[in-house]
Amino acid sequence: MAREKFLKQDRLADWLAALGEKNRVLVPREEGNSVVFRPYAAGDALVLSVDSTASPKAALFPACQELFRFEQAKDPQNPDHTTMKLFQSRGAESTLVFGARPCGVRGFTIFDRVYQGEKHPDPYYKAARDNTLFVTLTCEHPDNTCFCHWVGGGPDDGAGSDVLATPVEGGYVLEPVSKRGEALLDSPLLEEAGDKSKEAAAARKRGREKLGEAPDIGNAGASLLAVFDDMGFWEDVSAKCLSCGACTYLCPTCYCFTLTDESDGLSGKRLRSWDNCMSYQFCLEASGHNPRPTKAHRLRNRVGHKFSYYPALHGGLIACCGCGRCIKNCPVSVDIREIVLRAIEHAGPNMQEVSNG
Ligand code: SF4
Ligand code: SF4
Incomplete structure (x- = not known):
């Protein structure tokens, strides 16, 4: 393992400024009642004591992204003849995300299988992924809505990250978890971690212990399929849902989008924007038919997708990293953990297990 480094608290701003010479640096900052990732500027107050309200997913998958511009031209002498020119939009800029938590960054490993798969790799996502580094904060004080350890993660999980930063007395111990992360730690602003490594290991252990034992949800997928047609079950668990979509927009693993064109008739741009499977319109077909007409159908899809179909x-x-954002920020406190556990209980024993790869 490459050597850990120590970043003194009073050198954090200098280190971020140095990283900012080559990268856009995104950090968690307070905005209104929320903590969101925004470009770092000298003097900014970072919010590192709590997880961000918004996940870091917009760093690679912006809420609204211009894909390309187009210009259409008609030939006045030959009105049936139209030419269309396409202009590629700006590529991904080098970015470093500092201060996301392991669950939020793990979310990108779920994106990767969809947007970097062999069949339909997405060039926009891939460019952003290749150009983005993550210095991720481990969690010593998980919230009671955290359940990363149920779903294969943990408060010091390095999946998707380049460096894990563990807060210790006087600063952070930085552990590289990728080759790019090793290169990041080659800085005169950092010191050898020495005994600070032991402090960091103890803090990480405390974080894991605070989460406690995870229930066995290996049969969640099969159980959700077993209760698929039980609409009474789904009506019950979705009764208080308002279909507001906060859960999907804040979720680090929700990757659905919609495409729209903004144009003056002949020229314009194509935009990709986050979509929300909890809304009535998401599946509404042009004929007026809606295969998911009620919130029970839609919540069934959301939970089923994450714990069974994916x-x-x-x-x-x-396809859930256990960050708890959907629980914390749901206006009526719909709890995805309860739904999964109730489905397991409702389906009964003897459901086939699936491994969490
Ligand atoms: S945040 Fe809560 S109320 Fe809003 S759509 Fe999600 S589950 Fe329903
Ligand atoms: S479903 Fe909820 S807990 Fe799971 S990753 Fe999404 S926001 Fe986090």
Whole structure:
């Protein structure tokens, strides 16, 4: 393992400024009642004591992204003849995300299988992924809504990150978890970690211990399929849902989008924007038919996708990183953990297990 480094608290601003010479640096900052990732500027107050309200997903998958511009030209002498020119939009800029938590960054490993898969790799996502580094903060004080350890993660999980930063007395111990992370730690502003490594290991251990034992949800996928047609179950668990979509927009693993064109008729731009499967319009067809007409159908899809359909397609990997954002920020406190556990209980024993890859 490459050597850990120590970043003194009073050198954090200098280190971020040095990283900012080559990268756009995104950090968690307070905005209104929320903590969101924004470009770092000298003197900014970072919020590192709590997890961000918004996940870091916009760093690679912006809420609204211009894909390309187009210009259409008609030939006045030959009105049936139209030419269309396409202009590629700006590529991904080098970015470093500082201060996201392991669950939020793990979310990108769920994106990777979809947007970097062999069949339909997405060039926009891939460019952003290749150009983005993550210095991720480990968690010593998980919230009671955190359940990363149920779904294959943990408060010091390095999946998707380049460096893990563990807060210790007087600063941070930085552990490289990728080759790019090793290169990041080659800075005169950092010191050898020495005994600080032991402090960091103890802090990480305390974080894991605070989460406690995870229930066995290996049969969640099969159980959700077993209760699929039980609409009474789904009406019950979705009764208080308002279909507001906060859960999907804040979720680090929700990757659905919609495409729209903004144009003056002949020229314009194509935009990709986050979509929300909890809204009535998401599945509404042009004929007026809606295959998911009620919130019970939609919540069934959301939970089923994350804990059953996605894992079935991706080697058992659960498409939820257990960050708890959907629980914390739901206006009526719909709790995805309760739904999964109730489905397991409702389906009964003897459901086939799937491994969490
Ligand atoms: S945040 Fe809560 S109320 Fe809003 S759509 Fe999600 S589950 Fe329903
Ligand atoms: S479903 Fe909820 S807990 Fe799971 S990753 Fe999304 S926001 Fe986090």
